[in-house]
Amino acid sequence: TDTVPKFHSGTPPGTVFVYVQLSSKMITAKKLESMQLTFEVSPEWMTSLEIPESSLKVYQYSAGKWVDTKSTVVENAGLTNVVATGKSIGTYAVVSVPPPVLEKPTAGAKEQTDAKTDPLGLSFFGFDLTTIVIAISVITVITLVVMLKRRHS
Incomplete structure (x- = not known):
């Protein structure tokens, strides 16, 4: 989905590609230690917004805030995938976070x-x-x- 899920305050930093809500009656937080999540990102979306691969990240909504999952970008057969490690079921967001803008030194x-x-x-x-x-x-x-x-x- 491309809208912020209900009961979530705020949005993750950057431009959101997609929100993903993971839930399962078979998996409980006590049994789940970690999981690898792979999200395929549309090349058209990246091209239309001039988004570099290096800016792609996955955030997880946890304890009332969006937390960076320290994801990595992997290109495979011409497809761009963002791989993240999740620690629980819940809401994830694939986003583009531009690098910080460094100010040029002034004359003074x-x-x-x-x-x-x-x-x-x-x-x-x-x-x-x-x-x-x-x-x-x-x-x-x-x-x-x-x-x-x-x-x-």
């Missing part, structure tokens, strides 16, 4: 980074004050060593 991002690494703003030509002090100290020590060697020569 470099200045913000510099402010975090150099909170006093003490940088010269891209070097922070600590690096400059260490460099000057090393040069001073080398100069003193050279001068002492010349004196004793």
Whole structure:
């Protein structure tokens, strides 16, 4: 079905392909440890909505919320299948969840980074004050060593 089953609050994240209600009088939650579920996803649906295979997931409705089943996508003979491991009978949803959008850095991002690494703003030509002090100290020590060697020569 493509509508949210009754008595379920909210919808899973992403675009829903199908809801599946699994029930059986022969299987009880006490006997069922896990089950493998395989859902075939329509290539037409994926093409019409420009959905990449990598975004396909299966969610299970459990304890009042939709939980990711950590599903995998398997292509077999030109068909796209989403394979999930279920822990109980109930309602499942096959969905497309797009990856998070990463924001491009703004023009001020470099200045913000510099402010975090150099909170006093003490940088010269891209070097922070600590690096400059260490460099000057090393040069001073080398100069003193050279001068002492010349004196004793």
